[in-house]
Amino acid sequence: QVQVVESGGGSVQAGGSLRLSCVVSGRIFSNYAMAWFRQAPGKSRDLIAAVNWLGFNTYYTEAVKGRFTISRDNAKEFLYLQMDNLKPEDTATYYCAQGKGGSDVLFEEKDYYEYWGQGTQVTVSS
Numbered sequence: 398q399v400q401v402v403e404s405g406g407g408s409v410q411a412g413g414s415l416r417l418s419c420v421v422s423g424r425i426f427s428n429y430a431m432a433w434f435r436q437a438p439g440k441s442r443d444l445i446a447a448v449n450w451l452g453f454n455t456y457y458t459e460a461v462k463g464r465f466t467i468s469r470d471n472a473k474e475f476l477y478l479q480m481d482n483l484k485p486e487d488t489a490t491y492y493c494a495q496g497k498g499g500s501d502v503l504f505e506e507k508d509y510y511e512y513w514g515q516g517t518q519v520t521v522s523s
Contacts, residue, residue: 398423399421399422399423399424399495399512400421400422400423400485401419401420401421401493401494401495401512401513401514402420402421402432402493402514402515403417403419403491403492403493403514403516403517404417404418404419404434404517405417405418405438405517406491406518406519407518407519407520408519408520408521408522409483409519409522410521410522410523411421411483411484411485411521411522411523412482412483413480413521414479414480414483415476415480415482415483415519416472416477416478416479417433417478417480417491417493417517417519418445418475418477418479419431419433419475419476419477419493419514420474420475420476421457421474421476421480421493422474422510423494424495426469426471426474426499426505427450427451427471428450428498428499429450429495429496429497429498429499430446430447430448430449430450430495430500430504430509430510431448431467431469431493431494431495431496432444432446432447432448432467432493432494432504432507432509432510433445433446433447433465433467433476433478433491433492433493433494434491434492434507434510434513435487435489435491435492435519436488436489436492436516437488437489437490438464440489442492443458444456444458444505444506444507444510445457445458445460445461445465446454446458446461446465446467446478447467447504447505448467448469448476448504449499449500449501449504450499450501450504452468452469452471453469454501454504455463455467455476456485456504456505456517460486461469461480461487461498464482465478465479465480465481466478466479466481466485467479474498476517478491479505480519483519483521484521485518485521485522485523486521487504487521488519488520488521489518489519489521490516490517490518490519491514491516491517491518492511492514492515492516493514494510494511494512494514495510495511495512496510496511497509497510497511516518
């Protein structure tokens with residue numbers, strides 16, 4: 398049974414930083430692409446950042462490019478999202494997700510992810 402658990406959310410003022418962490422159990426972490434999604438109230442769940450199985454290839458949606466950094470530590474089996482220069486529009490529930498495999502191409506596709514955490518809330522005030 399695969400379990401995905403996020404941590405690190407909280408409240409911060411605009412311009413501040415937060416670091417989200419995610420741990421996955423139940424499958425060999427290094428074999429799978431990983432991603433971060435977010436969902437604001439009344440909106441769809443969107444893919445914002447993804448990393449391939451080895452950690453060398455990354456994807457970012459335009460809204461977070463240059464401000465967020467996704468990374469993974471396969472030895473520790475952790476995924477991270479460093480969020481800098483946060484804006485009020487970044488307020489959302491953030492979800493960690495594990496992919497269906499280790500594809501170096503499909504990891505940029507939001508439908509490639511099949512296991513999800515419960516989410517962690519990020520609130521940015523102006």
